[in-house]
Amino acid sequence: MNKYLKQKAIQLRLEKQLSYSAIQKELSVAKSTLSEWLKPFPLSREKILELKRLGWKNSEAKIEMFRETMRQKREKKDKGMYEKYLTQFQKVSDEAIFISGLVLYLAEGGKTNNYTVSLANTDSRIIKFFVKWLRVFFQVPRSRLRAHLHLYEDMDIAKETEFWKNELSFKGSQFYKPYVTKLKRASFLYKESFRHGTCSVMVSNTELKRRIMMAIKAYLKSVIRK
Numbered sequence: 619m620n621k622y623l624k625q626k627a628i629q630l631r632l633e634k635q636l637s638y639s640a641i642q643k644e645l646s647v648a649k650s651t652l653s654e655w656l657k658p659f660p661l662s663r664e665k666i667l668e669l670k671r672l673g674w675k676n677s678e679a680k681i682e683m684f685r686e687t688m689r690q691k692r693e694k695k696d697k698g699m700y701e702k703y704l705t706q707f708q709k710v711s712d713e714a715i716f717i718s719g720l721v722l723y724l725a726e727g728g729k730t731n732n733y734t735v736s737l738a739n740t741d742s743r744i745i746k747f748f749v750k751w752l753r754v755f756f757q758v759p760r761s762r763l764r765a766h767l768h769l770y771e772d773m774d775i776a777k778e779t780e781f782w783k784n785e786l787s788f789k790g791s792q793f794y795k796p797y798v799t800k801l802k803r804a805s806f807l808y809k810e811s812f813r814h815g816t817c818s819v820m821v822s823n824t825e826l827k828r829r830i831m832m833a834i835k836a837y838l839k840s841v842i843r844k
Contacts, residue, residue, distance in 0.1 A: 623647055624655050631659045637682060660689045719751035720834050727830075728820070735827050736820035738768075742785040745817050749786060752821065756829070760787065762821050767796040769815040782817050 623645055630636045630644065638652050661682050722744070728736035737748045752758040765788055769778055775796055783790065796815075 627652060627655050628659060631656050635661060660686050715751070716755050717837060719748070719755065720830070720837055722748065722751075723830060724834050724838075729831070732827055733824040734820055734822050735830060736818055738816050738818035740814070740816050742782070742814065742817070745819055746785060748819060756826055758821055758823075758826070761789075761792075763788070764792050764794060764820050766794045766818045766820070767815055768818070769796050769798050771798055771800050773813075773815060778814050781814050786817075786819070 627641050627645055627647065630641050636644075638649055638656070641647070641652055641656075642649055723737060726737050726739060726744075728734060728738075735752070737745070739745055739748075749760065749763060752763070753760060763786075765782060765786065767779060767782060769775055775798065779790075779793060779796065782788070783793070
């Protein structure tokens with residue numbers, strides 16, 4: 619139920635531009651909970667002033683304006699940290715990138731069989747890194763990779779397939795038929811533009827799977843004993 623209420627709160631925020639008080643009144647959710655859920659979805663200063671003119675209470679407008687000011691401060695601070703790390707990571711070695719891929723596979727990769735190398739994620743950047751990692755360090759041609767999408771019934775299946783095709787530079791023939799899940803009341807609402815389902819990228823190669831798993835085993839042994 620909390621999952622459904624969270625998505626409903628986000629929907630009311632994004633589509634109707636409601637204040638915390640209005641959303642709380644409609645959903646009977648504590649403001650502290652709404653604050654955590656809706657932190658990534660502040661109203662713009664312009665929208666706050668517009669809603670104030672349309673009848674918002676002055677106290678509500680002040681609270682929303684404070685949140686917007688704090689958001690801008692956080693973004694400025696985050697940008698500074700991002701620029702710092704971006705400069706630092708320009709010097710990342712191939713060895714560090716290789717190890718990053720091993721750790722990623724250890725955490726997210728498929729390990730249930732001995733002949734398929736696979737990794738699933740909702741973040742296209744993670745999947746793109748995985749594809750590049752396989753190509754650079756194991757010389758796996760992009761054309762040998764296959765993708766399987768896990769989507770939801772309220773999503774535009776053709777549009778999301780096209781999104782992943784463009785992100786990964788895959789051909790349509792490299793995609794299996796998508797797995798489409800029916801939504802239940804407690805399911806996430808997948809209409810937001812930042813959601814594109816889950817993409818699994820895989821390649822069948824027993825020798826490659828053994829190389830990756832042995833590399834992970836050797837890395838863990840080396841790190842743990844230090």
